[in-house]
Amino acid sequence: MALMTLLAVHVLPTQVRVLHDPVSSYRLTPYRPWTIVSKVSLSIAAGGTIIGLAGLLGRHAVVACVLLALFAISTALLTIMPMDARDTASTTGGRVHNALAFIGFASVTAAALVVGSALLEAGFDEAAIWSTVLGGVMAVGAAGLLIGAAAQRTNLFGLFERLIYAGFILWFILIGITEF
Numbered sequence: 001m002a003l004m005t006l007l008a009v010h011v012l013p014t015q016v017r018v019l020h021d022p023v024s025s026y027r028l029t030p031y032r033p034w035t036i037v038s039k040v041s042l043s044i045a046a047g048g049t050i051i052g053l054a055g056l057l058g059r060h061a062v063v064a065c066v067l068l069a070l071f072a073i074s075t076a077l078l079t080i081m082p083m084d085a086r087d088t089a090s091t092t093g094g095r096v097h098n099a100l101a102f103i104g105f106a107s108v109t110a111a112a113l114v115v116g117s118a119l120l121e122a123g124f125d126e127a128a129i130w131s132t133v134l135g136g137v138m139a140v141g142a143a144g145l146l147i148g149a150a151a152q153r154t155n156l157f158g159l160f161e162r163l164i165y166a167g168f169i170l171w172f173i174l175i176g177i178t179e180f
Contacts, residue, residue, distance in 0.1 A: 002041035003169055005034045019159045024083040024097065039079045045172045046072035046108070052179040053115060060118040067111035071168075074104040105145075108168045109138040119178070127178040131171065138167035 009026040010018065012034075016025045027035040046068045053061035053068070077100050084094030112135030120128035144160030 002038045002045060005038040005041065006165065006169075009034050009038075017158060018162070020155055021086065021158045022083060022101075022161055023158070023165060024078065024101070025086070025158075027082050028085050036079045039075050042169075043072040043076040045169075046075065049172050049175050052175050056124075056175075056179050057115070057118050057122055060121065061115070064111040064115045064118065067107040067114065070107040071104045071111070074100040074107070078104070105138070105142055105164050108171070109135055109142060109164070111135075112138060112168070112171045115175070124178055127174060130174050134167045134171040134174065138164045138171075141167060 006023070009016075009029075009031050012031055014026055014029045014031055016029065024035070026032075050065045050068045050072075053064055057064075078097060081093055081097045081100060083097045084091055112131050116128050116132035116135060118128075119125075119131055141160045141163030144163070145157060148154050148157055148160065
């Protein structure tokens with residue numbers, strides 16, 4: 001569901017600039033309900049991934065499960081904490097939104113990297129490689145966001161954020177496939 005709603009808002013006439021604007025910008029358009037569905041779906045997907053990892057890796061998944069719980073909670077809270085609109089003054093709500101997004105992105109990236117190691121130890125070699133690669137994709141996206149922010153160059157913010165999204169959505173799919 002998250003993938004479908006995110007794909008939909010990317011092709012609808014939202015006026016959101018994909019390379020520049022954050023994914024949360026879609027919430028500031030008439031398609032706001034679609035973004036809420038995507039966030040709730042992502043939180044549910046994280047919950048399913050927690051269950052899958054616990055069954056697949058047992059106690060070796062504890063750290064990743066805690067990290068995924070952080071992702072699920074922060075992503076769910078984003079449904080009630082919108083970002084600040086482009087070219088407006090920063091608000092407390094907008095700063096909380098940014099902090100929640102940072103927590104979510106950092107925790108899911110760390111979870112994928114931690115799980116890569118645990119999958120390798122459990123004998124899931126291919127899944128371990130892909131988990132690490134997808135964690136790396138998310139880390140590259142996060143590094144792009146941080147470097148752009150530090151250099152005050154946000155012209156590719158949207159691209160780097162979508163790289164993170166692609167990484168964790170594919171990672172959720174990977175864990176679901178590995179479980180079966």
